[in-house]
Every structure is written in C-alpha cells, then in structure tokens.
Amino acid sequence: MIMKTTTMQMQYAFWILLIFSISIASSSTVPSLQGITNQTRHGVFLFVFFAAGPVIGINYGRYGSNVPPPEALPSLVNSLSIKHVKTFDLDPRITKSFANTGITLSLCIPNDKIPSLSTNLSEAESIIRNFILPYHKNTIITSISVGNEVSLLPQFSTNLVSAMVNVHRSLKRYRLHKKIKVSTTHSLAILSRRFPPSTAKFHKSISDSVVKPLIRFLQRTESPLMVNVYPYLAYKQSFRSIPLDFALFQPMNSPKRRRYVDPYSGVAYTNLFDIMLDSVDSAVKSLGLAKIPVVVSEIGWPKSGEPGETAASLENARVFNQRLIEHLRRRWNKVPVYIFALFDEDQKTGAAVEKHWGLLYGNGSRKYDVKISPPI
Numbered sequence: 001m002i003m004k005t006t007t008m009q010m011q012y013a014f015w016i017l018l019i020f021s022i023s024i025a026s027s028s029t030v031p032s033l034q035g036i037t038n039q040t041r042h043g044v045f046l047f048v049f050f051a052a053g054p055v056i057g058i059n060y061g062r063y064g065s066n067v068p069p070p071e072a073l074p075s076l077v078n079s080l081s082i083k084h085v086k087t088f089d090l091d092p093r094i095t096k097s098f099a100n101t102g103i104t105l106s107l108c109i110p111n112d113k114i115p116s117l118s119t120n121l122s123e124a125e126s127i128i129r130n131f132i133l134p135y136h137k138n139t140i141i142t143s144i145s146v147g148n149e150v151s152l153l154p155q156f157s158t159n160l161v162s163a164m165v166n167v168h169r170s171l172k173r174y175r176l177h178k179k180i181k182v183s184t185t186h187s188l189a190i191l192s193r194r195f196p197p198s199t200a201k202f203h204k205s206i207s208d209s210v211v212k213p214l215i216r217f218l219q220r221t222e223s224p225l226m227v228n229v230y231p232y233l234a235y236k237q238s239f240r241s242i243p244l245d246f247a248l249f250q251p252m253n254s255p256k257r258r259r260y261v262d263p264y265s266g267v268a269y270t271n272l273f274d275i276m277l278d279s280v281d282s283a284v285k286s287l288g289l290a291k292i293p294v295v296v297s298e299i300g301w302p303k304s305g306e307p308g309e310t311a312a313s314l315e316n317a318r319v320f321n322q323r324l325i326e327h328l329r330r331r332w333n334k335v336p337v338y339i340f341a342l343f344d345e346d347q348k349t350g351a352a353v354e355k356h357w358g359l360l361y362g363n364g365s366r367k368y369d370v371k372i373s374p375p376i
Helices: 007-026 070-081 092-095 111-119 119-133 154-173 204-220 231-237 272-286 314-330
Strands: 054-059 083-087 105-108 140-148 180-189 191-195 226-229 292-299 337-339
Touching: 070 092, 083 231, 092 105, 105 111, 105 314, 111 119, 111 140, 119 154, 140 154, 154 180, 154 226, 180 292, 226 272, 231 272, 272 292, 314 337
Parallel strands: 054 083, 054 337, 083 105, 105 140, 140 180, 180 226, 226 292, 292 337
Antiparallel strands: none
C-alpha cells in the first residue's frame, strides 16, 4: 500500500536515520555552537583563551609533486588573508621562512619520535634546542603537536602523555612553556558514541588510560584539545540520511532550513559541524572533567574524489569553506580552525579524495575565491 507521508513523518524519519548514521560515521574536529535557540547549554562558559574574532588558519602539507618551496609560503598565505599556519613537521626551512612576517606557526613532532620522547627527556630537550630555540624570537610559534592522530594506535598512545610531558618540561626549562603550548591532534574516531551530541563518549579502550590523563595535562598547562573535524567524511558515509545542505551549512534564509534539537540537552542545530563539535564537549564531560578549549586542527571539503563522489566538487568546496568562515564569525563561542589545506597533495596514498583538499594550485593561483578578510 502506498501512503502519503506527512511533513512531520518525513522529518522524524530523517532524524532517526541521522542518529544512526552519525553514530557509525568516521569523521573528525572544536567546542560548541552558536545555536538558534534561547535555551542555555549546560556547563558552558566563555573562554577568553581566543581572540574576539574567529581565528582561521591553514594546514600546510607537502605530499605533492608541485608544492612550492617553504620560502614561497609567506606571500601565498598572505594572499589568502590568513595569519595562522599549521605544519606536519619541524622543518627549519618552514620555520625560518615565516620569520618577521606576523604569521603564527603550529608545528608537529612526527609520530615515530613519540616512544623515545616518552622515556628520554634529553631527546625532548634536543628537539627544543635544535628546532625551536634558534627561531622562536623571530617566528611566532604558538604550539607543538606531539604526533598526529595517534590516540587509537597502541604503539604510540601508551607513550603519548609522557612524551607530551617531556616536551613541556623542555619548553619550561627555556621559559617558553607559556608562549608555546603542547598538545596533540585527534580524529573523531576516538569517540565511540557521537549522537545525540550530549551523549557522546570516548572509546573505553582509551578513555581512562589515554584521554583522561591527556586532558588533565592540557588543563594543567592551559593548552587546547586539538581535534580534526571532517563533515564531508560523515556525509560521505551517511549521505542517504544526511542532506548535503546540512553538511554544507545551509543558508540562514533558506525556507527549507532543517533544524535538529538534541532531545536531552535541548540545544538546536542547523548544521553537522556544530553537532560534531558539541560531541567532543560532551565526551569530555562524560569523563568527569571540566570543559576545555578546543582547536579544530583540520577541516575542509574536497574538490574531487572517486567516481561517483559527486559531493566532492569545486563548487561544494567553495561553498563549504566560505560558509564555514561566515558561521565562525557568527558564533558566540569563538573556535579557532585550520582549514585543510593550502595545496593538493597528489602523492598521498589511500583513497583518491585524500589528494584534493587544497585552496591553491601549485603555482599559487586560487582554485576558487574564498573571502577571508580582514586577515584573521
């Protein structure tokens, strides 16, 4: 029998599917949202950790055959009106190239250094002496990530916090610990439950042994939790139940604008990004820990992917990044984000979509226009 479905039934079915799909989707992300509701979020207070306006940076990856040399970076970054850059290594050429530019750098210690750093303070001090001390007076280094997305990798996660502690101790020895924060980046795969966002939790295998001591370290050192957020990946794995416009920050004036209210917190959402961010806050709270500032260490949208990945397009990439910037300007709770990425990386392994996240071509020209002005 064919029955006419009412609007209410359709909306109900949509959110049931969304609950299921986000719960199983693999994606990544930082803290809470500017909602469209007057209801107060539990446990929320405004961190003055960040500037009054949104902080928007860019990731600089180098697995590309035509990526410009480090010396060309400052002018290219300035051309985007961006003043914050995140790297995936400690290359002195990059650090030196940003000297006296006013552009900040977030550096990264490679994953394979973590085991030795955890047991050898002198190894951490060597890194600080060789890669930080010669440059920090002229280059604004704001943070060091100890590894990248290693929380679920046993060969690294068991040593992660002790490695971070040793890096912090080394910075403290040179009185740089207040200027340069120590953290590590996480994929949202660290969450075993993500939806509804108020019920999110970390995987039991790491919640007490890795995540809890890690967050306590971050709180003690006044450092942010760094999380990679990828609405595209959540959409890709659950496209049948997540509308594309919900992942792309549906326009505020859209007559068909969707709205989801968390049944437990009462918070209203109009986009996937804010749902993912609040799930991080809730997971931290589930450990009995206080709210912590979060930085979105990676976020973006690809321009291309495998055949059939129609949502991965140049226009959708432009729309997502532009609406992300506009959304961040409206949020009452300002959250720093680093867009992924400055360039495409055609030498990356894995799925084709991994290669197509750049804002610029190798010659420095823009793929599409994104307005990030004034510089933020």
